[in-house]
Amino acid sequence: MxxxxxxxxxxxxxxxxxxxxxxxxxxxxxxxxxxxxxxxxxxxxxxxxxxxxxxxxxxxxxxxxxxxxxxxxxxxxxxxxxxxxxxxxxxxxxxxxxxxxxxxxxxxxxxxxxxxxxxxxxxxxxxxxxxxxxxxxxxxxxxxxxxxxxxxxxxxxxxxxxxxxxxxxxxxxxxxxxxxxxxxxxxxxxxxxxxxxxxxxxxxxxxxxxxxxxxxxxxxRYRKHIFKLQVVGDNFNVESSHFAVLSQATEKGIVEVRIQRNDEASNSDLIQEVASKYEILSFEEELPTMNDIFIQIVSKPAE
Known part of the structure; x- marks a missing residue:
């Protein structure tokens, strides 16, 4: 009620x-x-x-x-x-x-x-x-x-x-x-x-x-299919039609990568492709903050 x-x-x-x-x-x-x-x-x-x-x-x-x-x-x-x-x-x-x-x-x-x-x-x-x-x-x-x-x-x-x-x-x-x-x-x-x-x-x-x-x-609802993952290695090098690499940083043999999945691909496609080349230590979706959403909506031009 x-x-x-x-x-x-x-x-x-x-x-x-x-x-x-x-x-x-x-x-x-x-x-x-x-x-x-x-x-x-x-x-x-x-x-x-x-x-x-x-x-x-x-x-x-x-x-x-x-x-x-x-x-x-x-x-x-x-x-x-x-x-x-x-x-x-x-x-x-x-x-x-x-x-x-x-x-x-x-x-x-x-x-x-x-x-x-x-x-x-x-x-x-x-x-x-x-x-x-x-x-x-x-x-x-x-x-x-x-x-x-x-x-x-x-x-x-x-x-x-x-x-x-x-x-x-x-x-x-x-x-x-x-x-x-x-x-x-x-x-x-x-x-x-x-x-x-x-x-x-x-x-x-x-x-x-x-x-x-x-x-x-x-x-x-406002997610942009951006994921953050950690893999074992000195760099991240995967050529894929399923996602684009946004950034990567390496420290002590661990690479932290941000990638953006294409709308046509699934999360399983993404994981399988990365796992075929690297050991995945963590994998999580990066949801937009309410601050991001607030700015996006109030900045839209009036209809």
Whole structure:
């Protein structure tokens, strides 16, 4: 069952069309990537899902029912534009935001202490927000996003401002939320994170959906039949109509080769031909990265 559905969403600002018939269906309990270049329409869609703005056409369903104002209490939204009050103390700030999401003061404080301890930052409770680094403030904003334990999370560029250690910490938290059955929409330009975290994606470009589906299936769909193999020898010299050699490098009697198979040939043809001359140590297909696919699609000229 889909937890979130957006059907034929249109949003215009004067003569500018931000979203033009955008449809997506987000399964329950998955990490769903919302991708696109700057100005593609992602932020407009996120604001509509959060009921910050309304669509000019189309509708949003949550749990199979039309979205209502009550649904915002079951959404955890981490916006790209950070919004903490710099003069407030960290603990007071988290409790304040938790109360806005419907928690009692006692529950808000209990959960605030839990998250500060979990992130090993309990000593920050009485510090003012302005005393914290950008990455530290990001942690506080993440805590405010999850503290009311919603079923749907919308994370807009959540890794911005994080060093590699804290980015890994956040990735693990996202996977933990998924393991608990939560639904996460992840909007990011970090394609490596998309490959690591996302089950499915929608790519929006110039207000329209241009790619949609399972991440593994998409990478397989855009494969170029390039393979990387290692063979025993001092060089690689095979004349073949089945493939072309793209590159090779030799080190300590092992040749690492990249080859591109012709569409007419099979993998078995390729392996048999190489194995007739060399001992094969490894053989693997080189699938395109999501970054490669992103650039390829958004760089296409408009139809």
């Amino acid at each position: 889909f937890y979130l559905e957006a059907h034929d969403i249109v949003k215009q600002y004067g003569d500018y069309t931000a979203l033009n018939g955008v449809t997506l269906e987000v399964p329950r309990g998955c990490v769903y990537g919302l991708l696109g270049p700057n100005g593609a329409g992602k932020s407009s869609l996120i604001r509509i899902i959060n009921r910050i703005t309304a669509p000019d056409n189309g509708h949003v369903l949550i749990n199979g029912k039309p979205s209502t104002g009550e649904d915002i209490f079951n959404i955890g939204y981490l916006p790209e534009e950070r919004g903490l009050y710099k003069k407030m103390k960290v603990g007071e700030h988290i409790i304040f935001l938790a109360r806005l999401k419907g928690l009692s003061k006692d529950d808000a404080k209990e959960r605030m202490l839990y998250w500060l301890q979990k992130f090993d930052i309990a000593s920050w409770e009485n510090k003012k927000v302005e005393e914290l680094s950008k990455g530290m403030q990001q942690k506080i904003q993440f805590i405010a996003t999850v503290i009311h334990e919603p079923d749907l999370f919308i994370l807009d560029e959540p890794f911005s401002g994080f060093d590699p250690v804290n980015a890994e910490l956040l990735k693990n938290e996202i996977l933990e939320l998924k393991a608990k059955g939560k639904t996460i929409i992840l909007s990011t330009h970090n394609m490596e994170s998309v490959e690591e975290l996302c089950d499915e994606i929608t790519l929006i470009n110039k207000s329209k959906v241009v790619l949609q589906g399972n991440v593994k299936d998409i990478r397989a």
